[in-house]
Structures are given as C-alpha cells and as structure tokens.
Amino acid sequence: MNTRRMLFIVIPLLFILNNAVSFFVFQSGRTVQQSYNTMLDRVLLYKQIDEKTRENLRAINVHIMDRSPQSLKTLQSEASELKRLQASFAGERAIASTELTARSYRHMLDAFIVQEQHVMDALGSRAPLAYAAAYAEAESTAAFIQEEAYQLIDQELSYYQPIYRSILVQTEVMNHWGVAVFVLNTLISVLFAYWISLRINRPIQQLVQTAEQISGGNLQVDPPRMAAHDEFRTLSEAFVQMQEHLKLLIRKEKEGLEKDRLVKELELAVLQNQINPHFLFNSLNVLSKLALLEGAEKTSDLTVSMSNLLRYNLRRLDRPVPLRDEVEHAREYFTIQQARFRERIRFETDIDEEGLDVLVPVLTLQPILENVFVHAIEGMEEGAIIRLSVRRTPDEVQVSVSDNGLGMSEDIREALLHYNEESPRQDQGEGHSTGLGTRNVFKRLELFYDRQDMVSIESSPGRGTTVLIRIPAPGKEDVHVPFTDRR
Template identity: 70%
Template sequence: MNMRRMLFIVIPALFILNNAVSFFIFQSGRTVQQSYNMMLDRVLLYKQIDEQTQRNLSAINVYLMDRSSSSLELYKERNEELKELQLNLSRQEAVDSTEFNIRGFRHLLSTFISQEQSILNSLKSTAPLAYAPSYAEAEKTAVFIQEEAYQLIDLELSYYQPLYKKILVQTDMMNHWGIAVFILNTVISVLLAYWISLRITRPIQELTRTAEQISDGNLQVRPPQISARNEFRVLSEAFRQMQHNLLLLIEKEKEGLEKDRLVKELELEVLQNQINPHFLFNSLNMLSKLALLEGAEQTSDLTVSMSNLLRYNLRKLDRPVTLREEVEHAQEYFFIQQARFRERIQFEVDIDEAALDVLVPVLTLQPILENGFVHGIEGMEQGAVVKLAISCKPDEIWVAISDNGAGMSEEVRKSLLDLDTDRAPAEGEETAGKGHSTGLGTRNVFKRLELFYNKKDMIDIESEPGKGTTVIIRIPATGKEGRHVSLTDRG
C-alpha cells in the first residue's frame, strides 16, 4: 500500500470515529433539551392561560364600569389573546397522566369564553344588573382555571421527573463513553502517527545516507532494499538505476577522454606537417612585391587582398572585432570576387561611420556575402548588384546585406531563421566542406550572433524567388560592450 492511500484510509477513519462520538453525545443532549422544551412550553402555556383569564376579567370589569369604546377595544384585544392561547392549547399533545385534566382544562377555558360573551349579551337587556349572574359565574370559572393550571403543572413535573433521571443517567454514561473513546482515539492516533512517521522517515534517512555516499564519490554503495510497495521503493529503484547510469557514463567518459587524447595527438601530427601560416603570409607578400616589380599591379593587389583575407580568417573565433574591421574584411572579399566576375557584379555600400565602433563576432559579414554570391548572383550574366548598408536606429544598429539574385523560397527562408532546431541544412544554405572559404554556415552565423548578444530575434530575411534577398541584422547599441563567448558552433 502506498503512503497516499494509507493516509487516505487512516485520517478519514479517525475523523469518522471522532464525529460519531460527538454525534452521540450531541444527540443525547438534544433529546434532554427537547424534553425540557416540551414540558416548559406546556407549563408556560398553563400559566399564561391563567394570567390571561384574570386580565380578561379585569378588562370586562372596566368596561362594565365606564361603558367606553376604549375599554371595549381593550377587552376585545384581551379576548383575542385568550383565544390564541386556547388554539395553542388544543395543539398540545398531552402525556398519559394529564390527558383527562387537559380535557377538563380545555372545557373550562371554553366555558370561560362563553361566559364572557354572555356578559356582553346581557348588557343589551334593560335591567340594570342583568350581567351580574354571568359575571359571577365567570369569576368562579377563572378560579377553577387557576387551580387546574397549578394541578397540571404539578402533574407535568411528576411525570417527567423519572424520565429526566433516566435521561441524565444515560447522558452521564454517554459522557463516560465519550471520554473513553476520546482517550482510546488519542492513543490510536499517536501510535498510528508514530508508525506512519517511521514508514516515512526511516526510508528517507537510508536514502539520504546513500545519496551522501554517492555525492562523496562512493558509487559502489548499494541503495537500501525496501520491501513495501510504495513510493520509497520506486525511489530506491530509481537510485539504483541512477547509480548504474552514472557508472556507465563514467566509463563512456573515460573512453571519450581516451579518444580525445588520441585525436589531439593526431591533430598535432597533422599540424606539424602543415605549412607554417607565417611562411605562407611571407610568401604571399613576396609574390605581391614581385608582381608589382614586374608591372602586374592588379595581380599584386589581388595577392595582398588574399593575404589579408587569409590572415583574417585564421583569427581566433572567440575574440570579437569592431564592425569597421568586418566591413574592411568584406571589402577585401568583394575585391577578390570582383576580379573573378569583373563587370558582371557591382558592390554598393551605404555606411554610417558612427555605427562602425560596435563589437561583433568575427566573420559575421563575409559568410552572408558569400552565401549571396554562391546562391544568389553566381548564375547571373550581368546586372548583379550586392549592397551593404549600415545605419543607426534608436537603440539599435541595422546591417542590411542585399542582392538582386535568385532569392529563396519561403520554406528555405524559415529554415534559415529556425535556430532552435537541429536538422539537416535546407537547400540554399551553405555548409562546411563544399569549397567555401570560411566553413561557417549562414545559420551558424545567426546563432553566433544570438549567443554573443544573448538576444533572440536579431535576424530578419526578406526574399522571394526571382526577386533577390535582403538579410537584416539588428545589433543592440550596447554591442560596444559585447561579451566574449566560446563559439564552438562551426560548420
């Protein structure tokens, strides 16, 4: 049984037991209270009827003396109150010992009301004291009502006295039972709480000790064996599986480190066999001077541009450069491309000098320009235009690289902007190993920009098939304080 199910059973059971005891005690007290209320209602009713008969006699006596309309109204009000009490008396259920007396009491009350009516009727007679006999009879009846009321009160108290004693005995017994059940319930609750706490804390302590030993590097420790089928058994098995996975991961990491060591050794051997970059730069410079001496100025300029381009591309990619350096590098790259395409292409620049001091990742512009040449204008025989525009906007610097070449489909455009998904390159994206000079794909350039500035949605591409392409880069104005990042995402 898991811990949740056990708690759902134990806690409601204790709650129901407490409520049952409370209900029985409450019900016993309620029974006593109802009995008291019934008796008191009848006793008070008898007393009210007695008092009301006396008030009625007083009111009719006042009316007989002054015969005023106000006295008559007062009598009628008293008479209505007495009839209301008579109606309440008829609704009362009499106990066995008072049934006969109640019946006589009702007859007396009806007689008294009839006698009052007789008094009023006798006033219509011309005889001056015609009401006197009826009034005397009414006074006698009122005395009988008073005596009968006291007798009924005594009978009620006598009838309920043994019943009350019995109820009090039962109530006292229920109180004792309630105390016993409360003590028993408390003991059971404490024992259950202790038992449940052991079932919870003991596995946690064992798992904690295991976790501490694993954190100290002891991966050979065995997690506790928990026989109960609950959450802690699942956690223990998860610990065991995690420990097994850690051991496998360590073995794989060791194998990976060994492979990396061998790869580093092979790379070192390869680098030792490669041409020294300084020797290559010096050779290009010598060729440039030789071409200049021989009068081949264009060849000399191309050789210098190629030397500068190669030197720039061999820079460390985790060091930022200014946008001005990127622009100069892009112009060197375009100079070489223009020597290849000649009059077929035209390079236009529109640059705000105030925007060129911002820091950007190295090799940001050239891969985008190269992508425009390879996939945009390379197949055009004439009229090809590539434009680089840099302008200052509020809080941003906009770099736009556009061409009037083949453009791209919407699918390719979206795939270039989707930097959060690893996938195969779409058509129109350059990748490493296809003869491009940098080996850095356009998507990788975009991703490096996001990593460098720690900002999303910096790139926008406007393109349609046959209508050219424009890549817009929105660089934050705080780019002058750009941070160094390790740029491992290379094509």
C-alpha cells in the same frame, strides 16, 4: 499503499470518529433541550391562560362599574386574547398521562369564554342585575381553571422527570465516552505520527547514506530495497538506475581513455617510423621519375605505390576514414607485395560499391593483409590466393579477408579474438611496416563502434583463414568519438 493514500485514509477516519462522538453528545443535549422547551412552553401557556382568565374577570368588573365604551373595548380585547390562547392550547398535543385533565381543562376554558359572552350580552340588556348569575358562573369557572392549570403543571413535571433523569444518565455516559474517545484518539494520533515518522524518516536516512557513499566514489554500494510499493521504492529504484548509469558512463569513459591511450601509442609507433617524411616522399618521387625516364615503368609504378602507402600510413590515427580509402590502400599494399611474391600469389576482390561509404578506423585492412602474408602464404611456393570482399546488407556492411594458406589452430584463433589476454603466438612478424597487429585492429574496431561482436574468424590448420568484419550500416552505428576528436 503509498504514504499519500495512507494519510488520506487514516486522517479522515480520525476526523469522522471525533465528529461522531461530538454529534452524539450534541444530539443528546439537543433532545434534552427540546423536551425542556416543550414542557416549559406548555407550562407558560397554562400560566398565561390563568392570568388572562383573571384579567377578563377584572375587565368585566370594570365595565359593570362604569359602562363606558372604553371599558367595553378593553373587555373585548381581553376576550379576543383569551380566544387566541384557547386556540394555541387546542393545537397542543397532550401527553398520555395528562390527556384526561387537559380535556377537562379545555372544556372549562370553553365554558368560561361562553359565560363571559353571556355576561357581556346581559350587560347590554335593560334588565338590572341580569348579568349576576352569568358573572358568578364565570368567576367559579375561573377558579376551577386555575386549579386545573396547577394540576396539569404537576402532571407534566411528573411525566418528564424520569425522562430527564434518563437523558442526564445518557448524557453522562456520552461524556465519559467522549473523554475515552479523546484519549484514544490522542493515543492513536501519537502512535500514527510516530509510525509515519519512521516510515518516512528511515528510508530517507538510508537513501541519504547511499547518496553519501555514491558521492564518495563507492559505486558498488547496494541501494536500500524498499518492500512497500510507495514513493520511496520508486526513489530507490531511481537510485539503482542512476548507479547503473554512472557505472556505464564510467565504463565508457574508461574505454575512451583506453582508446586514446592506444591511439597515442600507435601515433608514437608511427612517429618512430617518420624519418623526415618529406625527404622520403621527395626521394621516392625522384626515383619514380628516374625509373620512368629509363623506361622501367613497373619500377616507377612500384615506387608510386610505395609513396602512396607511406603517405597513407602517416595519417592521423584518431580520425576515421571511408572504407573506400581502406580498400584503395589495400590494393596499393598488395601491389608492393606482389612485386615481391610475383606469380606465387593472386589478389581477388569482390567489392559492392554501395558499402564503401561507411567510416572505419584508419589502417584497418592493411594489418590483416600483412598477417596473411607473414603467417599464411609466405611459405607457399604457388597457388596462394587472397580475397577481399565487401558486401552491403540492410543492417550492416560485411568486409571479409580470406586466404587459402596454412590456417591456424583453435588456440591461436581464440587468442586473436580475445585480445585482452596473452597470446601464445605473435601476430606480427619481421618486416611489419606499420607496427599494428591484428588484435590491435580488432580492439580499435570494437572501441570505435562500442560493440563486442565486430569480428569473427573461421580457420583450421591447412584450410586457410577467413576474417569477417561486420560494420553497422550508416544510421545504425553508435560510434564512440575519441576525446581528441571532440570539438
């Protein structure tokens, strides 16, 4: 459960608990207030009926004395008000203990109203003192109404007294529960706040310590592992990914620096062989023209091939070239070597033109061919065959250099492929014209394409050797551009 969901659950629960206690206390007080209001309204109604009954008697007396229209109007108004109170009392629902008394009280009130009407009718007749008997009855009924009102009030108070006591006890209990819940809520809130602070603060401190160590250069530190599936686990996993990305970037930077160092070393080696290149080119061109004038066409062609070979070897080594240039350079190199070995060797090519546009590091094929001449076929008297093949597939371009020479042992094959280790045998011999070894070529290829499966070698003693280079097809390679070639 993440922190946000946990807060959304716990805080509303505490809020609901507090509101529940407050509601129960409020409801208890409201019940007491409603009961009190009901009783007080009924007592006030009894009091109003009693007072209105006496006011009606006084109004009858006043009208008997002066017989004026004004006193008659006052009497009628008081009678109407008493009827209204009678209707209110009739609508009241009496409690069980006062039902009999309330019924008697209602009948007496009805009787008083009827007797009052008789008095008013008698006062309107011509017979003297005709109202006396009706007035006496009304006066007597009014006295009974007053006594019954006091009795009803006593019964109402007696009935509600235990209810009030019970409600007061319940209210007291709810007050104690309210205090207990308040204390419990306070304690839970404090504990919950402390737990939340630990849950949030501890992972943050661990992540801060990890970030400080990473910023200090310690990329081997283990980021904190969060057990809960929450935001901090996501943040910890992000730290792990960031750390892995930093390691990958550092590794790529190291590889780039290694490649730059290798290129600088190669450039230095080439520089050592650059003895006034313009003088050499001019001299070779003069020799070529002189041989042509003397009729030595083969010597002229060989001199031109040597000039082209030298010019190609003096290129910048940090710039890639199309595979087409490497193939042409390999043909020039073989032309020179064939002048040395003559009919002892044969150079065969199987070139797929669609695969010649891929980019490769400069001087990729010549060192491999040199290794073939130096170590594979130099000792053969005849029948030596060197084959250069280029094949295009949907995913890659395959370049193979094969020979039918002496072959090599498994130890030497492994040493050539694992170029970071010391080799039991040098892969370059005397007369190496470029100063570049096959292991150096393999390493440059893997650095250039940022892949570890670029080269494979098939060989066994006495059965020749095949070097296969797999170059990613255009659009599929992830070429690492050296620092010296960035703009």
